Amino acid sequence: MPITATEKIWMNGELVPWEDAQIHLLTHTLHYGTGVFEGIRAYETADGPGIFRLTDHIERMHNSAKIMMMELPYSVAELVEATKETVAATGLDSCYIRPIAYYGYGEMGLNTIPCEVDVAIACWPWGAYLGDDAVEKGVRMKISSWTRHEHNTMPPASKTTGNYVNSSLAKVEALKAGYDEAIMLNPDGTVSECTGENIFVVRNDKIITPPSHAGALEGITQDSVMTIARDLEYEVVVGELARSDLYIADEIFVCGTAAEVSAVNSVDDRDVPCPGPKTRAIAEEYHKAIRGKLDRYKDWVEHAR
């Protein structure tokens, strides 16, 4: 998806013009995939841009860094403020936000201990990741031939840049084969998640999503969806799913900051009813919640200005 330039990018404490946000070829993280990042969205609300669960995202970024033994030079509160400042500086009502911490120029080699940590925050307008009609039409899924990395190989709980090589391999494989997105199985053969979304399966009236030990990221949208689903009085279970559970599901949807809530219409060419009633009801609530339209979820929206 092409990037649209905006006014400013926050780099190490300063807002700099978009075109000046440059890094050196010998930036450590470019070579070894050792950065940590977040994907956040701001939506237009009646009170200006509202950043969805900003503090939760920045806390997860701190946890990603902790797993990588990377010391972030800014606290959660400082990065929350910096993100608000960056969004306000673009003047956009809604945008995608990408904070990233990386080992910059100055050291080479796999030892990250002597490396300095740089932090940047960029934001730009970004449409629906899996298409504008992803709830109504649904997306075609392929089980990837690539296995989701497990906890002792690459820690999936950390949004580390290098982890996304696994996701990119799966995404490109799925697209080249004519599908929209890939579902990843873990080394035990159970369902983990998608390349950048968590997955929910409805079977026998229960809504099931795999746990983090299955290799899934603890998604902030996943958590929001579980709250919304329970508030709608649906039964939600965190549990293991086998590949064939997907083929005979009553409904499937995937969710993430970029993809929001997107229905699934088939898995490996087995049709899945789409969009099912639970998917539709949850997607509708989620779309109101992110825009600050539901009082019970007002705390999820943090205003940029």
Ligand SMILES: Cc1ncc(COP(=O)(O)O)c(C=O)c1O
């Ligand atoms: C691998 C992976 N799983 C799930 C998600 C969904 O997480 P969230 O809802 O916090 O955006 C993401 C997006 O960050 C992701 O990259």
